[in-house]
Amino acid sequence: MKSWLYSLVLMLAATTAAWAVEPDELLDDPVLESRARELSKQLRCVVCQNQDIDSSNAGVARTMRTLLRERLIAGETNDEIIAFFVDRYGDFVLFRPRLKPATYLLWFGPAVLFAVGIGVVFVTIRCRSRAVLDGTADPLSPDEEREFEAIFHENEGRRDP
Amino acid sequence: MTPEIGQFALTLALAVAIVQSILPIVGASTGRVLWMESAKTTAVLQVTLVAIAFGALMRSFVVSDFTVRNVVENSHSLKPMIFKVAGTWGSHEGSLVLWTFILVLFGAGVALLGRNIPVGLKARTLSVQAWISVGFLSFMLFTSNPFERVFPPPLDGTDLNPLLQDIGLAMHPPLLYFGYVGFSIVFSFAVAALIEGRVDPAWARWVRPWTLTAWISLTAGIALGSWWAYYELGWGGWWFWDPVENASFMPWLLGTALLHSAIVTEKRDTFKSWTILLAILTFSLSLLGTFIVRSGILTSVHAFAVDPARGVYILGLLGVTIVGSLTLYAWRAPQLGSGGVFRPISREAGLLLNNLLLATATATVLFGTLYPLFVEAVTDEKISVGPPYFNATFIPFMLPLVIIMGIGPFLSWKRADLPGIWQRLRLVFGIAIGVAGIVWYLQTDGPLLAVVSIGIAAWVFVATLREWALRIKLFDLPLSQSLRRARNLPRAAHGMTLAHLGVAMLVLGFVGSTAWKEERVLFAEPGTTVEIAGFEVIFDGVERLRGPNYIAQQGQLRVLKDGREITLLRPERRNYPVAGTSTTESAIRSTLRGDLYVTISEPATEKASGQWNLRILYEPLVNWIWIGATMLVLGGSLSLSDRRLRVGAPSPKSRSSALQPAE
Amino acid sequence: MMKKILLAMPALVAVVLGGFLFWGLNPDRDPNAIPSALVSEPVPDFELPPVESTQTPGLSAAALRSIGEPVLVNVFASWCVPCRAEHAVLTRLVEQDGVRLMGINYMDKPADAANWLEELGNPYERIGSDSEGRVGIEWGISGVPETFVIDANGIVVYRYVGPIVTPEAQDEIRAALAAAGGQS
Amino acid sequence: MIWLVLGAMASITVLLFLSGLYRTGEVLNRKDGALVILKDQLSEIDTDQERNLISVTEADAARVEIKRRILAAGRLATRESSRASGRSTIFASAIATPLVAFALYSQIGSPQIESQPLASRASETQEAANLSELTQRLKTRLEADESGGPSDGWVLLGQTYMRMARYDDAADAFERVTVRDNADISTLLLYAEALIAAENGIVTPQAESVIERASEMDPDDPGPIFYRARILEQDGVPDEARTLLIERLKRADRAYPWMELFLSVANRLGEQVGESPVTLADFFPDSRDARSPGAADIEAAQDMSVEERSAFVRSMVDRLAARLLDDQDNLEGWLRLAEAYSVLGDFDAAQNAADNARTLAESLPETDPMRAAATARLDRINK
Structure with a gap:
């Protein structure tokens, strides 16, 4: 019982037949419109699963797109518009997480990891290249050479090398 | 029965x-x-038995045997046959059977084909592989039994998501699993070692064909999945960074790293513990x-039904x-x-x-x-x-990778002569700058990064060709001699060249379809009439059609170039009454220069009644993505066919000539 | 020694990661739930007309702020199946516990909403008709039904996502109402 | 038959296992395996040098490296391995494998359920189609009846719609009867059930008023009480709902079939409010055989394993048969019994029940759609 109720709660998305951004939503001003598209790709649809509002067909996403464009026309900056949605939905709506203590690790983690990696590589290479590298290696001693020959021909004839 | x-x-x-695990x-x-x-017997037995199970499940789907719960929940008598078949692996339980089948298939592969592998290593590897299959078979039998029965049977099934009724999807999971489950055998080799x-x-050489096989199929699987998304979802996108996509992409990235580090282990007997670590981590990411x-x-978007109990079991595993x-x-x-x-x-x-x-890029995705x-x-x-x-x-790690890919093959082992390499690559560098310049001059808008990326793609492409030309001494020797040299070159070398060229194509496709995409x-x-990217598209109206299990509204669009009609596009909006859902079938005019991509739907607002909502995209160069991916797969396959990977297999005399081609 | 630590790192990282994943499987955790940014904030500014052809007055922020005692604000729609399920519970809360209930009719056709209320009864004191869904955005809703508890000062103190049907859900609502009443 | 196939599978497994005992031939050890590869690498350097891919110094250095690896590999100890030892273990595992498999299979398999490909169920599909056609005919007839049609007919129509999961139509059919003065409690309850089912399990005010009406007719009838409990549950007071059910159970003078249903609902509610479960024995310590098929049983059947479920179906059928002995004119009952027996594979019993049903059906007027419906069902059973 609980599970079907739950799944129905999520059905809001299915109530309208819209398909992503609709023609009637578009702005005439191409500059504003391209800003609108860019912004709506950064905002997450709150009822869908992992979709931005630009490509979502949920009713809420449509309303959000309309609001976003109205604010653009009103002359708000991108940051102000983003802030408007964050005020209402929290950081969850942002597909590009804001830089704050909780996301330092996210934003700097890979770079730090890379730096550490470079460090490890550097140390490795230094260790490995410290040995003499003049293009030739110590040749095998005569004893080794004999042992090698023995091993080399040990299985001769039994297997095709 | x-x-x-x-x-x-x-x-x-x-x-x-x-038994095999002990x-x-x-x-x-x-x-x-x-x-x-005994591992040989048990590995073959396992694959036979799981194949029987898979076949039995498939048969139940094909004949719509609704006494099997899985069939009831994932099929329908009205579904086209091919999707009944695909329904076999469309659900959690069914796909788990497929997963396990591929797992044991790789085990049997090593048991039967790995004739040059010493018996002790093989036995240990197969035991480790069996540990994994014990885990998954028990997971399947105790929490997700695919053969759970229903009695009395319902009259009909409850269908499969029509969005998933696509031939690309039908083939997608098997290939994807083949890749990411395939890394299990590499993992088993690593643990055995x-x-x-x-x-x-020697170890690196024995493992290489298996790594390659897994990598090839994972590459193909991801490419096919991406192609499917592009073709079926109707958004004109091919990659969405969805958690499920990422889940298959991470093993690919790390598997690519593994492929390269294993070469060092094979040639230079070094990077050993790193290679082992990569082998373990790659499969760990598959499991993740x-x-x-x-x-x-x-x-x-793609997850299977949620079930915490199953989650706990897999997490334990x-x-x-x-x-x-x-x-x-x-x-x-x-x-x-x-x-x-x-x-x-x-x-x-x-x-x-x-x-x-590659490892950092993987970490970024993770x-x-x-x-x-x-x-x-x-x-x-x-958040x-x-x-x-x-x-x-991700991109900041990938671009340098692609740049060094151009230089890498010129470097010799142990110590390389940088000035010498520069001398060989000077011209290549010049060409790359030239290409970037031309693109910059030609383009009307789009980010600077796109121009740089195209330059980088040109760089890799020409550098790779240059390296190949050097190897066969193209232009230094008469052509016939060069060709003979090319024939004598190990196939793995050709494989590398092809794969690296494929990467250049991929970059071209990625950049073209993102930076210069047009949309109406x-x-x-x-x-x-709509004008887009030099085409004139005329909308002629909509026709109603009936499919085997859906009703469609089919739009008719004529495409004109320079006033001449070049093609007719028919995008559809399909409604599946049984499942109660709709899908969008895009219509695409595909050329190497770019795709004209059209989708149609009914308008959301009542204000626009009597009209149709058209979405027309022009995606330049998008097909080079699939071409590039195909080249990766072909390059990998060429490498896999290299004679050296079979050295040491005690083959009967009669077959040795077939196994060891001209050399 | 350094090397040993380095080699043990992957296992340690895996254990930590496993810990997080295990936490993530916690059955009480809903991966789809979105926490409200509105809790402890004042009621957002809005003004909604009544649902056409009903007698119930419309709803506005001003109206909510001037009540002077804790209220429930319930977002509902006639097309929302779970809303039917919680309707009886809401009615009972109003009739038996004396809860004051306000409604926001979300993205609904007024005629459908009026029929729905006619059929099921109308426990709402005021209903604002948010036919375009804009006020829903102001409230930061992610689906219907959703229910908010507002204290006497017009501050949102609690939000419940989904239908209030289980005893636990009702207890949470009652507790939130009680807490809101105690504060003022 | 099935056991024969499974047995064959098990035997082949055992045989394959044992065949390993007779495998011969040399095995590749680690040292030889590695040497082959290293030697190949050594020869590769010669080829590379020939093709001018590497310089002479590079080639020499590489050769020394590989030679050293060959030396190292040559020094690898090769363990003496034997082909003779461990035979008994192989033998034991060969035997143990099918035993483990059968043990597990006996827990999760359902060998008694035949597979039923859709193609073999054409008659069933056909019947579903027939049923809907017959239903339509019955409805047309009832509607054409100037006196409004017999109550029984409407009830039958409603029940058929319920079975077809067409709850709105069922509610309409029952409503025709409930507006009449002679509507009894059971019809009212059927109507309520249809209304509730049409709303996905939610008791609407309309359904509530129907239940109220039934309750007024006989406040102590378990039917209305059951639904009143349901309303209370929906209102979010499971404790009150439970109390209502328990009180009625306490008032009962002896064991009745409906009690199972009450108990299972009461226990489900009890779980929510933290009460310990109750059983029939808590009310009637001496009655054990008061079971009857009810909604709760069917609900319980959903969670059963397959064997449990077929045992359950069997017991339900037995109870139905017993009841029909006291209620011989129940056409629907005989039909259901015949169908149940044929599903269970007890064809003689099915035939007996079908004969009774046929006699009853043939006593109906020729034009009565109920007769046609019954005959259609009987024909199917006889196939």
């Missing part, structure tokens, strides 16, 4: 797997040949992917496998010893950098995918990490 045969086959397979490995450490060799305490060039898809821990193997690694890796020496400018160093970049979970666990706050983050962090979204009525 069929389902019961399948059911029994699975229980029998589990019993066989249990006998061979104990045999290897006590020197009992019979026990070691740790147990044995020995990793050497399986976990993400099946536990519902992250929201995703993951814990034992990953933590167990990594602990073994921490314990045994110091004994593997480090190998040869090399200079900061050398092929080793280049491959090390390649590995570092971080981004799981970070919302971390934040939620620590601060109880919810989202989406495409803008991945694009911002409009309400149209019959007669509406």
Whole structure:
């Protein structure tokens, strides 16, 4: 019982037949419109699963797109518009997480990891290249050479090398 | 009876797997040949039994046997036959059977084809592989039985998501699984080597064909999945950084690193513990992917039904496998010893950098995918990490990787002569700058990064060709001699060239279809004309059609170029009454220069009644993505066919000529 | 020693990661739930007309702020199946516990909403008709039904996502109402 | 038959296992395996040098490296391995494998359920189609009836719609009867059930008023009480709902079939409010055989394993048969019994029940759609 109720709660998305951004939503001003598209790709649809509002067909996403464009026309900056949605939905709506203590690790983690990696590589290479590298290696001693020959021909004839 | 045969086959397979997980490995450490060799029998038995189970399930789907719960829930009598067949692996339970089948298939592959692998290593590897299959078979039988019966049977099934009724999708999971489950055998080889305490060039050579096989199919699987998304979802996109996509992408990235680091191990007897670690981690990421898809821990478009109990079981399986193997690694890796020496400018160093970049890129994806979970666990706050983050962090690691890919093949082992290489690459560099300049001059808008990326693609492309030309001394020798040299070159070398060229094509496709994409979204009525990317598209109206299990509204659009009609596009909006859902079928005019991509739907607003919502996209160069991916796959396959990978197999005399082609 | 630590790192990282994943499987955790940014904030500014052809007055922020005692604000729609399920519970809360209930009719056709209320009864004191869904955005809703508890000062103190049907859900609502009443 | 196939599978497994005992031939040890590869690498350097891919110094250095690896590999100890030892273990595992498999299979398999490909169920599909056609005919007839049609007919129509999961139509059919003065409690309850089902399990005010009406007719009838409990549950007071059910159970003078249903609902509610479960024995310590098929049983059947479920179906059928002995004119009952027996594979019993049903059906007027419906069902059973 609980599970079907739950799944129905999520059905809001299915109530309208819209398909992503609709023609009637578009702005005439191409500059504003391209800003609108860019912004709506950064905002997450709150009822869908992992979709931005630009490509979502949920009713809420449509309303959000309309609001976003109205604010653009009103002359708000991108940051102000983003802030408007964050005020209402929290950081969850942002597909590009804001830089704050909780996301330092996210934003700097890979770079730090890379730096550490470079460090490890550097140390490795230094260790490995410290040995003499003049293009030739110590040749095998005569004893080794004999042992090698023995091993080399040990299985001769039994297997095709 | 069929389902019961399948059911029994699975229980029998589990019993066989249990034997295989113990006998061979104990045999290897006590020197009992019979026990070691029993792995061959059990591996073949396992694959036969799981194949029987898979066949039984498929048959139940084909004949719509609604006494099987899985069939009821994932099929319908009205579904086209091909999708009944595909329904076999469309659900959690069915796909698990497929997963396990591929797992045991790789085991049987090693048992039968790995004739040059020493019996002890083979026995240990197959035992480790059997540990995994015991885990998955028991998971299947105890929590997700695909043959659970319903009695009395309902009259009809409840269908499969029509969005998933696509031939691309039908083929997608098998290939994807083939890749990411395939890395299991590499994992087993690594764990076996740790147990044995020995990793050497021979080990790397024995494992290479298996790594390649897994990598090839994973590449094909991801490409096909991406192609499917592009073709079927109707958004004109091919990659969405969805958790489930990431789950298959991470093993690919790390698997690519593994492919390269294993070369160093094979040639130079070095990077040994790193190669082992990569082998373990690659499969760990595959398992993580399986976990993400099946536990519902992250929201995703593609996830299977959520079930915490299953999640806990898989997590336990993951814990034992990953933590167990990594602990073994921490314990045994110091004994593997480090190998040869090399200079900061050398092929080793280049491959090390390649590995570092790939590993960091993998970490970026892993971080981004799981970070919302971390934040939620620590601060109880919810955040989202989406495409803008991945694009911002992933690309900076990938571009340098592609750049060094151009130089890498010129580097010699141990110490390379940088001025000499520069001399050979000067011209290539000039060409790349030239191409970037031309693109910059031609383009009307689009980011600077796109121009740079095209330059980089040109760089890799020409550098790779230059390296190949140098090898066969093209233009230095008469053409016939060059061609003879080309024939004598190991296939792996050609494989590398082809794959690297493929990467250049991929970059071209990625950049073209993102940076210079054009889009028109409009309400149209019959007669509406749209201009896009030099085409004139005329909307002629809509026709109603009936499909086998859907009703479609089919739009008719004429495409004109320079006033001449070049094609007719028919996008559809389909309505599946049984499932109660609709899908969008795009119509695409595909050329190497770019795709004209049209979708149609009914307008959301009542204001626009009588009109149709058209979405017309022009995606330049998008097909080069699939071409590039195909070249990666072909390059990998060429490499796989290299004679050297079969050296040491004691083949009967009669067949040796077939196995060892001209050389 | 350094090397040993380095080699043990992967296993340690895997264990930590496993810990997080195990936490993530916690059955009480809903991966789809979105926490409200509105809790402890004042009621957002809005003004909604009544649902056409009903007698119930419309709803506005001003009206909510001037009540002077804790109220429930319930977002519902006639097309929302779970809303039917919680309707009886809401009615009972109003009739038996004396809860004051306000409604926001979300993205609904007024005629459908009026029929729905006619059929099921109308426990709402005021109903604002948010036919375009804009006020829903102001409230930061992610689906219907959702229910908010507002204290006497017009501060949002609690939000419940989904239908209030289980006893636990009702207890949470009652507790939130009680806490809101105690504060003022 | 099925056991024969499974047995064959098990035997083949055992045989394959044992065949390993007779395998011969040399095995490749680690040292030889590695040497082959290293030697190949050595020869590769010669080729590379020939093709001018590497310089002479590079080639020499590489050769020394590989030679050293060959030396190292040559020094690898090769363990003496034997082909003879461990035979008994192989033998034991060969035997153990099918045993483990059968043990597991006996827990999760359902050998008694035949597979039923859709193609073999054409008659069933056909019947579903027939049923809907017959239903339509019945409805047309009832509607054409100037006196409004017999109550029984409407009830039958409603029940048929319920079975077809067409709850709105069922509610309409029952409503025709409930507006009449002679509507009894059971019809009212059927109507309520249809209304509730049409709303996905939610008791609407309309359904509530129907239940109220039934309750007024006989406040102590378990039917209305059951639904009143349901309303209370929906209102979010499971404790009150439970109390209502328990009180009625306490008032009962002896064991009745409906009690199972009450108990299972009461226990489900009890779980929510933290009460310990109750059983029939708590009310009637001496009655054990008061079971009857009810909604709760069917609900419980959903969670059963397959064997449990077929045992359950069997017991339900037995109870139905017993009841029909006291209620011989129940056409629907005989039909259901015949169908049940044929599903269970007890064809003689099915035939007996079908004969009774046929006699009853043939006593109906020729034009009565109920007769046609019954005959259609009987024909199917006889196939």
